[in-house]
Amino acid sequence: MNNYKNLFETSVKKLKIAGFRNPISDCRKLFNHCAGSDAYKDTDSTLLDKHTNRIFDFAVRRRLSQEPVSHIIGYKDFWKTRFYVNQSVLDPRPETELIVEKVVRLSSSKLSVLDLGTGTGCIAISIALEKAYSEVFASDISLEALRVAKFNAKELGARVSxxxxxxxxNIKNTxxxxxxxxxxxCANDLISLPLTVQRFEPRLALAAGELGLDCFRKIASKLNDYLNPGGIGIFEIGFNQMRSIKNLFETHGFKQIDFFFDLEGKERVVCVKKDA
Ligand SMILES: C[S@@+](CC[C@H](N)C(=O)[O-])C[C@H]1O[C@@H](n2cnc3c(N)ncnc32)[C@H](O)[C@@H]1O
Incomplete structure (x- = not known):
């Protein structure tokens, strides 16, 4: 019997055999996107709508070639909203929400905030939506990424410069x-990243030299000049980078350096404070 449930289950099986980690969740998202409903649960003899069948089948084939689900459906959920994504930007990751959480918890409701390397704009836009009185700026070296971030800010009604x-x-303020x-x-880890990441996410958003510290070195060396007295720097860091990041910020005169861990217990965020 040809119904949506059979189609769905066959597709889940294909992804499972190909070694995908979340075949059910991937197929659910793809099906919802293609059919505009969760009719994959239907067990009755509903005949397949040919159009839905064709586009769902195409979506599953794209996934089988390692394309991220987010690129096929065109968005990724982050914090409280949905961000348009494409190949020019890194997909927002759930662990990055810790940065937004740290900023939201700061007592002042009116802050001047800069997000360096904004990508989709997920951090800057989420902060701007949470702290409506704040002045939020976001930068990136990639013009394509900035195009995506500007589109997201407009769609979500966030005030970000x-x-x-x-x-x-090119940053003028503090x-x-x-x-x-x-x-x-770091260079060694680049080659062991999942194929989905290697093939479809921009290298510019990932690679940071031999030890993975090249970008941190540049940011840490100038941070003090761009923070107001008592200002705070909040950065996501990689697994096993805690010690080198601590040394780096200490070298540049920061005394208050705190690390925070994600739900898996991995060091994930560093907060540094400039003396008041
Ligand atoms: C890991 S991604 C983060 C994207 C986004 N903020 C997020 O958390 O999902 C790093 C971002 O830094 C940007 N980037 C890389 N080199 C840069 C540079 N020299 N100056 C400014 N941005 C840079 C990349 O284009 C990319 O958007």
Whole structure:
């Protein structure tokens, strides 16, 4: 009997055999996107709508070639909203929400904030939507990424000013808070990233030299000049980078350096404070 449930289950099986980690969740998202409903649960003899069948089948084939689900459906959920994504930007990751959480918890409701390497704009836009009285700026070296971020800000009604800049090069102001999820993957780890990431996410958003610290070195060396007195820097870091990141910020004169861990217990975020 040819119904949606059979089609769905056959597709889940294909992904499972190909070694995908979340075949059911992937197929659910793809089906919802293609059919505009969760009719994959239907067990009755509903005949398949040919159009839905064709586009769902095509979506599953794209997934089988390792394309991320987010690129096929065109968005990724992050914090409280949905962000348009494409091949020019890194997919927002759930662990990055920790940066937004840290900023939201700061007592002041009116802050000047800079997000360096904004990608989709997920951090800057989420902060702007949460802290409506704040002044939020976001930069990236990639013009394509800035195009995506500007589109997302407009769609979501967030007030963010975008700047094309190589880290601090074109930044004129100073800020209460500077955040970033910079590239931090070291050369050795690049080749062991999942194929989905290697083939479809921009290298510019991932690679950070031999030790994965190249971008942090540039950011840490200038951070003090761009923070207001008592200002805070909040950055995502990679697994096993805690010690080198601590040394780096200490070298540049920061005394208050705190690390925070994600739900898996891995060091994930560093907060540094400039003396008041
Ligand atoms: C890991 S992605 C983070 C994207 C987004 N903030 C997020 O958390 O999903 C790093 C971002 O830094 C940007 N980037 C890389 N080198 C840069 C540079 N020299 N100056 C500014 N941005 C840079 C990349 O284009 C990319 O968008």
């Amino acid at each position: 975008f700047i094309h800049s190589d880290w601090f090069t 800020f209460d808070v500077i955040v970033s999820n910079p590239p931090y993957v």
